[in-house]
Amino acid sequence: MSKKEIDEITGTETTGHEWDGIKELNTPLPRWWLWIFYACIVWAIGYMIAMPAWPLINGATKGVLGYASRANVVTDIEKAKDAQQVFLTKIDETEVGDIVKDEELARFARAGGSSAFKVNCVQCHGAGAQGFAGYPNLNDDEWIWGGTIDEIYITIAHGARDNADDDTHISEMPAYGADELLEKDEIISVANYVVSISGGEADAALIGNGAEIFLDNCAACHGEKAEGVAELGGPALNNAIWLYQGGIEAITTQINAPKHGVMPAWRTKLSDATVKQLAVYVHSLGGGE
Amino acid sequence: MSKNKKPAPDTKIEKIEVEPVNKGAKNAPLYVAHKKIFSKMAKGKFRNFKTFMLMFTLSIYFITPWLRWDRGEYAPDQFILLDIANRRFYLAFLEIWPQEFYYVAGLLLMAGVGLFLATSAVGRAWCGYSCPQTVWTDLFMFVDRFVEGDRNARIKLDKAPWSANKLFKRGIKHFIWILISVFTGITFTLYFADAPQLFVDIITLQAPSVAYATIAVLTGTTYAFAGIMREQLCIYMCPWPRIQGAMLDEHSLTVTYNDWRGENRGKNSKKLAAQGKIVGDCIDCDLCVAVCPTGIDIRDGMQLECITCGLCIDACNGVMDKIGKERGLISYTTFNYYNENMDIATSGAYTHDGTPTHEAIEAIDISKVRDSKTGKLKPEFKHTNWRELFRVRTILYLTVWALIGIAMLLSLTFRSPLDVNVLRDRNPRFVMLSDGSVRNGYDVKILNMTPIYRNVELSVEGLPDAKMILGGSSEEATDKLALELEPDRVLPIRLYIKVDPEDVKPGRTDFILNVNNIANDEAASAKAIFEAPEK
Incomplete structure (x- = not known):
């Protein structure tokens, strides 16, 4: 390769490599291409200095511009929070029942409530707020503690049977069987009566007696017609909705030794604005009064 | 051999010094410097058609945004409007919503199949007459001729040292180019907003920055593509010549040099005839090369660079008229017709491979081509029949194209708003x-x-x-x-x-x-x- 070998036909220098008489031409790169290549090298060096580039054991070189995608995320979150703050301030200043009067604010509250619900409430009430046995369905039209936005707000803020909160909803149904307040056959009679008024099939012979026992023992909290008393947390028994389960057997079990659900008071865990948003959201699920 | 009839023919025909950019005989390297092309103005029916298409397509482009269509007080009154902000497309009585984008897909399908149809029927007619690159390049070439004159004047100016005159002419030319480019860019943006309002906004510098960015990009590309790059875009950047080349078949119309009557070509046919050589109709005036907007020699056969604009046909027909020969030495014809005529001219010695080889030309028997008594072409030679356009392939494309169109029309007619x-x-x-x-x-x-x-x-x-x-x-x-x-x-x-x-x-x-x-x-x-x- 000490001497340049020029290909006769093309007039181009060869590399000196030869395979079965075929020689490789050493065609120079186009000038423009070469310059772009050099420019890329210069750019790459500059980029390595300016931007995070070299991986180290803990992290990487910072780069003189101090760029970090994490910092961008933090800024973005702060920006989003600033944008939300306008609404949150407004919600703080607005009575919970009046939020729905402002269409834009109501939309924000429902969206915010929806996301807060998914974090805090779905564990008991379900992802669709459909509830489970012992955990009320929030889509339907029966409300143990009342279904207006204000009542829902109070329930969320103070919870139910949460001893840590002074204003919590408290209702305790006596264990009529376990504490021997009623005889076994009396309990069965009441259960039959309750089933009959909620549209189920019951033993007709027991209903009359059951109705009397109901008036004496149960009507104080559940209402004379078993329509429920929200102030006392006595659920309606004359309809198709059961917190635990319908049917004579399940109702008998509940009268014998009642189960009581507990809901924490959320005002200590969440901001007031969040609780308000939750109330607006839950109220919008279709059963709000 | 029949040249003696004409009254001093060759003197009338301009002799041109021109070399095709990709001269077939030369073993050109792949990487070559660009050769400047100074195309000469052609005169004839294809030039007229090209000019008509130029005006027609540019009119559509520049006038459409200004057309109005009354849609009442709650919708814009622009005939065509692509309202991106509100995600609406208005076209006359139609209002397309984003979920109905399949109509646009249908239109694109029709455009695609339409291109197949056009290519298999009339070759690269799209390239030659209606491609925006062709149209704008043609428009810019008109500016060239208007400012600097025709071919010879432009070559002279190009070679001349810089002077006040050259600076003036070049300045005017580029100024008009940029002016056209800017208006092309502005017009493009007018399709996306209320045209009269946006136009005023653009002029008064009130328009959104995206409008100016779009105008800048369109101005730049128009100026670069139609002014500077021109045929290089077709040859090096556009995939279409390759795709279209694959879609042509032996029935497709292409611009063809009929060497069976053209060869042997010669600038001095009498001398050649006297030497006892077979002399064809081509007098080697190179006018076909001079008028070519991509600077090629069609006599080297069908090439990727040929956009089939037919300007060489115009140029050659003019020459044939002057020397008293039949028109059509260069013509729109199919490979099949060419082969048949070549067969007749060479008494079957032609190899059908489509490239004008020395052997094939040697085999041409002039007595088969021309009647020695009348001096006319023999009647056996076939002229391209327009019925060739209708064959299974084109009819199939036409059917598919029409079916998509009918389906879209039906669905548009019966669509519920x-x-x-x-x-x-x-x-x-x-x-x-x-x-x-x-x-x-x-x-x-x-x-x-x-x-x-x-x-x-x-x-x-x-x-x-x-x-x-x-x-x-x-x-x-x-x-x-x-x-x-x-x-x-x-x-x-x-x-x-x-x-x-x-x-x-x-x-x-x-x-x-x-x-x-x-x-x-x-x-x-x-x-x-x-x-x-x-x-």
């Missing part, structure tokens, strides 16, 4: 209410695709005794719901459907949600499912 979409709640699938009735929730979207207010009524079909109520409403649930739709808007509603306990069917029930315009018989419907407990 009222539509409804229903999305059922999945969680909870249903809600049992205290009175034992079952309620399902739906997110319903009602689309009013007309620029007028409409009053519609919602009703449920296939679900006995179903009652409807809007989410958040405190009114009683009813059989039917009346709603007002804003013009040109989607109305999203939260709809609850409730069925009384005695009417509830266990499990899933299919039903139809109907939306009826109260004022007329316009209607839309959507299938949906109502779910209840299994027992």
Whole structure:
């Protein structure tokens, strides 16, 4: 390769490599291409200095511009929070029942409530707020503690049977069987009566007696017609909705030794604005009064 | 051999010093410097057609945004408007919403198949006459000729040292180029907003920055593509010559040099004839090369660079007229016709490979080509028959093209400007209410695709005794719901459907949600499912 070998036909220098008489031409790169290549090298060096580039054991070189995608995320979150703050301030200043009067604010509250619900409430009430046995369905039209936005707000803020909160909803149904307040056959009679008024099939012979026992023992909290008393947390028994389960057997079990659900008071865990948003959201699920 | 009839013919024909950019005989390297092309103005029917297409297509482009179409007070009155901000496409009486984008897909399909059709029938007619690159390049070439003169004057100016005159002419030329480019860019943006308003905004520097950016890009590309790059774009950048080359067949019309009557060519035919050589019709005046906008020599055969604009046909026909020969030495013809004629001329010695080889030309028997008594071409030679356009392949393309068109037309004609979409709640699938009735929730979207207010009524079909109520409403649930739709808007509603306990069917029930315009018989419907407990 000490001497340049020029290909006769093309007039181009060869590399000196030869395979079965075929020689490789050493065609120079186009000038423009070469310059772009050099420019890329210069750019790459500059980029390595300016931007995070070299991986180290803990992290990487910072780069003189101090760029970090994490910092961008933090800024973005702060920006989003600033944008939300306008609404949150407004919600703080607005009575919970009046939020729905402002269409834009109501939309924000429902969206915010929806996301807060998914974090805090779905564990008991379900992802669709459909509830489970012992955990009320929030889509339907029966409300143990009342279904207006204000009542829902109070329930969320103070919870139910949460001893840590002074204003919590408290209702305790006596264990009529376990504490021997009623005889076994009396309990069965009441259960039959309750089933009959909620549209189920019951033993007709027991209903009359059951109705009397109901008036004496149960009507104080559940209402004379078993329509429920929200102030006392006595659920309606004359309809198709059961917190635990319908049917004579399940109702008998509940009268014998009642189960009581507990809901924490959320005002200590969440901001007031969040609780308000939750109330607006839950109220919008279709059963709000 | 028959040249003695003409009255001093060759003196009238301009002799041109020109060399094709890709001269076949030369073994040119792949990487070559660009050769400047100074194309000469051609005169003839193809030039006229090209000029007509130039004016026709440019008129469409520049005038369309200014056409108006009255759509009432709630919609823009521009004939064609691509409203990206509001996601609407207006075309005359049509208003296309984003979910109807398949119409655009259909149009693109038609454009694609249409291109197949055009290519298989008339070759690269798109390249030659209606491609924007061709049209704008042609327009810029008119500017060249207007400012600097025709070919010779331009070559002279190009070679001349810089002077006040050259600077002036070049300045004027580039100024007009840029002016056209800017107007091309401005016109493009006018398709996307109210044209008169945007135009005023652009002039008064009030328009959004995206408009100026678009204009800048379009100005730059127009100036670079049509002014500077020209045929290089077709040859090096555009994939279409390669695709089209693959779609041509032996029945496609291409611009062809009929060497069976042209060869042997010679600038001094009398001398050649005296030497006893066979002399063809081509007098080697190189006019066909001079007028070519891509600077090639069509006599080297069909090439990738040829955009089949037919200007060389015009040039050659003019020369044939002057020397008293039949027109069509260069002509639009198919490979099949060329082969047949070559067969006749060479008494079957031609190899059919399509390239004008020395051997094939040697085999041409001039007595087969021309009648020595009359001096006319022999009648056996075939002229391209236009019926060649109609063959299985083109008819198939035409059928597909027409079917897509008819399908789109039908669907456009019968499309309802009222539509409804229903999305059922999945969680909870249903809600049992205290009175034992079952309620399902739906997110319903009602689309009013007309620029007028409409009053519609919602009703449920296939679900006995179903009652409807809007989410958040405190009114009683009813059989039917009346709603007002804003013009040109989607109305999203939260709809609850409730069925009384005695009417509830266990499990899933299919039903139809109907939306009826109260004022007329316009209607839309959507299938949906109502779910209840299994027992």
